Amino acid sequence: MSALLLDGKALAAKTEQELSARISELKSDGKGQTPILATILVGDDPASATYVRMKGNACERIGMESVKVEMPTETTTEQLLAKIDELNNNPNVHGILLQHPVPEQIDERACFDAIALQKDVDGVTCLGFGRMSMGEKAYGCATPKGIMRILEAYDIELAGKHAVVVGRSPILGKPMAMMLLGANATVTICHSRTKNLADHIRQADIVVGAVGRPEFIKADWIKDGAVVIDAGYHPGGVGDIELAPLVERVAAYTPVPGGVGPMTINTLIYQTVDSGEKAIAGK
Numbered sequence: 001m002s003a004l005l006l007d008g009k010a011l012a013a014k015t016e017q018e019l020s021a022r023i024s025e026l027k028s029d030g031k032g033q034t035p036i037l038a039t040i041l042v043g044d045d046p047a048s049a050t051y052v053r054m055k056g057n058a059c060e061r062i063g064m065e066s067v068k069v070e071m072p073t074e075t076t077t078e079q080l081l082a083k084i085d086e087l088n089n090n091p092n093v094h095g096i097l098l099q100h101p102v103p104e105q106i107d108e109r110a111c112f113d114a115i116a117l118q119k120d121v122d123g124v125t126c127l128g129f130g131r132m133s134m135g136e137k138a139y140g141c142a143t144p145k146g147i148m149r150i151l152e153a154y155d156i157e158l159a160g161k162h163a164v165v166v167g168r169s170p171i172l173g174k175p176m177a178m179m180l181l182g183a184n185a186t187v188t189i190c191h192s193r194t195k196n197l198a199d200h201i202r203q204a205d206i207v208v209g210a211v212g213r214p215e216f217i218k219a220d221w222i223k224d225g226a227v228v229i230d231a232g233y234h235p236g237g238v239g240d241i242e243l244a245p246l247v248e249r250v251a252a253y254t255p256v257p258g259g260v261g262p263m264t265i266n267t268l269i270y271q272t273v274d275s276g277e278k279a280i281a282g283k
């Protein structure tokens with residue numbers, strides 16, 4: 001039996017139609033005002049520039065405005081904090097995305113945490129993470145929240161299932177683990193210091209690859225019938241998981257590309273529309 005393909009690209013496209021309609025409605029009864037996403041790109045890493053452009057394009061497709069802030073590689077923490085402060089205080093901006101990674105001299109955590117909670121549509125602040133972990137309202141971190149949305153759309157059962165998250169980064173593995181816990185999964189978090197990684201992964205009903213190394217997780221570590229989520233994105237269209245041998249024997253999987261990536265961007269714009277509706281229409 002062949003596995004269910006968790007089609008993030010199709011789900012994102014379908015959701016964009018709903019978001020377009022919500023934007024039109026806001027435009028008609030919000031005095032023409034539309035939500036605005038501010039994206040901040042520091043430095044000239046070409047891959048980061050591409051991702052930020054894709055985020056701006058997604059805004060455009062749904063009729064939402066975005067403002068692109070570009071800052072030079074030698075930007076200081078103070079300069080970036082001042083820019084974030086300016087965007088926090090701009091009532092026309094409803095969401096702020098600070099593209100990760102920033103150049104090494106910048107205190108990225110301080111800058112993430114400077115983003116106002118109500119504009120943290122990418123879900124990167126400690127406050128947002130803490131609230132989400134405690135089951136309080138907060139925008140979810142875009143990639144793990146995108147994964148939760150795809151699991152939900154395909155009715156993948158999580159309660160009581162053993163989820164193994166491989167990776168513990170601040171904007172992927174760690175919030176992913178808390179979201180799965182919030183959905184009543186039993187969660188194991190593995191990382192670079194984990195011993196017997198393969199043995200942990202063999203226990204998983206749901207595996208999330210979030211290590212950032214191409215095909216690091218081998219197909220034969222994954223049991224038959226598992227749900228496989230690959231949050232990796234590497235040149236050549238490969239993820240963190242060796243997917244090809246799995247498609248015949250797992251229950252479901254996200255393809256690379258076309259799985260988690262499009263849902264990450266979709267979640268960012270979805271949460272920006274939510275934030276815009278709150279600010280403009282008082283919803």
Ligand SMILES: Nc1nc(=O)c2c([nH]1)NC[C@@H]1CN(c3ccc(C(=O)N[C@@H](CCC(=O)O)C(=O)O)cc3)C=[N+]21
Nearest residue numbers: 051098099100101122142143233257258259261262264
């Ligand atoms: N503050 C912050 N938030 C992020 O969410 C964030 C970030 N920084 N830094 C970098 C990572 C990476 N990321 C991706 C988004 C979309 C695709 C995506 O749509 N990929 C396409 C393929 C794109 C291609 O063709 O290269 C796909 O998987 O189908 C990939 C990666 C967001 N990130």
